[in-house]
Amino acid sequence: MKVVVDKDKCTGCGKCREMCPKGFKIWNIGPNKKAKASNLRFCHVCTICAGVCPTKAIQVIRDREEDEKEGTNEKNL
Numbered sequence: 716m717k718v719v720v721d722k723d724k725c726t727g728c729g730k731c732r733e734m735c736p737k738g739f740k741i742w743n744i745g746p747n748k749k750a751k752a753s754n755l756r757f758c759h760v761c762t763i764c765a766g767v768c769p770t771k772a773i774q775v776i777r778d779r780e781e782d783e784k785e786g787t788n789e790k791n792l
């Protein structure tokens with residue numbers, strides 16, 4: 716999965732970091748006042764960040780492969 720920030724839209728407000736359950740583990744607001752998500756192994760893919768971003772700068776993209784794998788797992792349960 717990926718968490719993509721549109722740098723043109725990001726204002727560096729920090730809402731994503733504030734509201735993300737893993738906040739400071741994932742989100743960095745750089746000196747350029749642009750948010751960047753890293754350490755995505757901590758990410759729950761909850762999409763809260765995308766929902767709270769006032770400028771809709773965040774896209775949480777799930778990999779098709781992961782979805783397919785999960786689908787398979789569900790069938791196997």
Ligand code: SF4
Pocket residue numbers: 720724725726727728729730731732744749750767768769770771772773
């Ligand atoms: S909430 Fe949106 S605008 Fe604010 S810092 Fe995060 S990505 Fe940037």
Ligand code: SF4
Pocket residue numbers: 718734735736737738741752757758759760761762763764765775
């Ligand atoms: S999807 Fe959830 S856990 Fe992942 S970065 Fe966004 S708010 Fe944080």
